[in-house]
Amino acid sequence: MIRSAAAAAPAGRFLETPRGRIFCMHSPVRAEGCLVVVPPFADEMNRSRRMWNLLAAQLAAKGVGTLIADLYGTGESDGDFADARWESWCEDLDVVCRFAREAGTRRIALLGVRLGALLALDYQRRIAGQPASDGGIVQLILWQPVLDGRQNMNQFLRLKLAAGLRTSAAVKETTASLRERLARGEKLEVAGYELAPELLAAVDAIDGQSLAPTSIARVDWLEVSTNEARVLMPASQRMLEAWRAAGVNVHGRVVRGEAFWALQEITTAPELIALTRDVATEALAG
Amino acid sequence: MPSVQDVIVLLKDALQLGDRAQSFSEVTRLLGHVPELDSLAVVNVITALEERFGIVVNDDEISADTFETVGSLHSFLVQKLNA
Numbered sequence: 001m002i003r004s005a006a007a008a009a010p011a012g013r014f015l016e017t018p019r020g021r022i023f024c025m026h027s028p029v030r031a032e033g034c035l036v037v038v039p040p041f042a043d044e045m046n047r048s049r050r051m052w053n054l055l056a057a058q059l060a061a062k063g064v065g066t067l068i069a070d071l072y073g074t075g076e077s078d079g080d081f082a083d084a085r086w087e088s089w090c091e092d093l094d095v096v097c098r099f100a101r102e103a104g105t106r107r108i109a110l111l112g113v114r115l116g117a118l119l120a121l122d123y124q125r126r127i128a129g130q131p132a133s134d135g136g137i138v139q140l141i142l143w144q145p146v147l148d149g150r151q152n153m154n155q156f157l158r159l160k161l162a163a164g165l166r167t168s169a170a171v172k173e174t175t176a177s178l179r180e181r182l183a184r185g186e187k188l189e190v191a192g193y194e195l196a197p198e199l200l201a202a203v204d205a206i207d208g209q210s211l212a213p214t215s216i217a218r219v220d221w222l223e224v225s226t227n228e229a230r231v232l233m234p235a236s237q238r239m240l241e242a243w244r245a246a247g248v249n250v251h252g253r254v255v256r257g258e259a260f261w262a263l264q265e266i267t268t269a270p271e272l273i274a275l276t277r278d279v280a281t282e283a284l285a286g
Numbered sequence: 287m288p289s290v291q292d293v294i295v296l297l298k299d300a301l302q303l304g305d306r307a308q309s310f311s312e313v314t315r316l317l318g319h320v321p322e323l324d325s326l327a328v329v330n331v332i333t334a335l336e337e338r339f340g341i342v343v344n345d346d347e348i349s350a351d352t353f354e355t356v357g358s359l360h361s362f363l364v365q366k367l368n369a
Contacts, residue, residue, distance in 0.1 A: 146337075151336060155332075155333040155336065158329045158332065158333070158345075159326070162329045174345035174346070175345055226295065226298070226299050233337065233338045233339075234338070234339060234340055235338070235339065235340030238340065258299060259299055259334070262300070262330055262333070262334070263302060265302065
């Protein structure tokens with residue numbers, strides 16, 4: 001019993017990537033099915049961490065593994081945020097999935113959180129042409145997915161404008177003027193993160209419409225709401241309909257919960273964790 | 287079209303107002319009256335509006351007038367959706 005408890009406890013290790021090491025938590029060490037967490041952008045990652053740590057513990061009890069990697073330039077991984085690139089994040093995901101396969105995983109699900117949903121979608125499309133042997137991605141779970149990269153980057157840039165809203169300065173910054181400053185090669189720090197123009201350009205260029213996951217067996221699109229009516233957001237409903245029209249097997253569900261990724265206080269949504277545990281266990285347990 | 291109540295729910299969630307939002311109505315004053323609504327919270331409310339209703343808010347549309355009352359914020363949303 002002591003041995004199995006030790007095997008189920010989360011363990012951290014560094015994985016080698018072409019640019020440096022990325023830090024990865026995994027639990028339990030051996031599992032036939034594994035969930036790979038694809039984290040959201042900047043501070044949303046810190047605010048969501050407790051959510052996937054709780055999820056990992058619940059999945060471990062069901063014999064399902066969880067891999068949580070800090071993408072290059074974030075968290076405990078090598079590199080500064082200014083060095084982070086979308087391309088290298090896709091490669092990081094590949095390194096994590098390969099590590100899972102080498103540890104004996106036969107079925108992988110990606111859990112894309114917020115902007116991580118677009119990263120997971122982009123990654124699965126890049127590998128869609130590869131033969132689906134053991135260890136393929138069988139499921140995509142999306143938590144409150146970001147649908148439009150450019151709009152998401154404008155929302156991020158606005159954090160820098162927030163300070164200016166307090167004063168009625170004569171020259172007002174806008175997201176457009178911030179983008180111009182970046183394009184001129186100026187260093188730009190937003191909410192404590194130095195944003196590389198290359199990363200901004202890459203995120204600008206992606207959206208959920210062009211990344212419909214046509215080669216994934218099952219997609220679970222999960223949202224939280226505190227409203228009594230448990231319906232997907234109107235923008236999400238439109239995207240789901242477009243995906244279904246493209247032949248995607250996507251299931252949308254809404255459970256009670258707060259916007260944990262956006263709130264200053266660390267907040268959890270237990271119903272979202274429970275639902276994710278159940279849909280992931282169904283697809284991944286042996 | 288979203289109702290005034292939809293806007294109140296959005297504010298309640300984004301600002302973590304809890305039960306206090308129950309007393310909100312169309313005439314409730316926001317900016318300068320709801321302490322949670324600082325400049326960063328304004329940005330968060332705009333993000334929530336964009337994501338929930340699929341609108342795009344331009345920087346020059348973000349003004350103190352928009353955030354004066356629940357009703358002015360609701361009118362802004364309706365006008366964006368009709369645009």
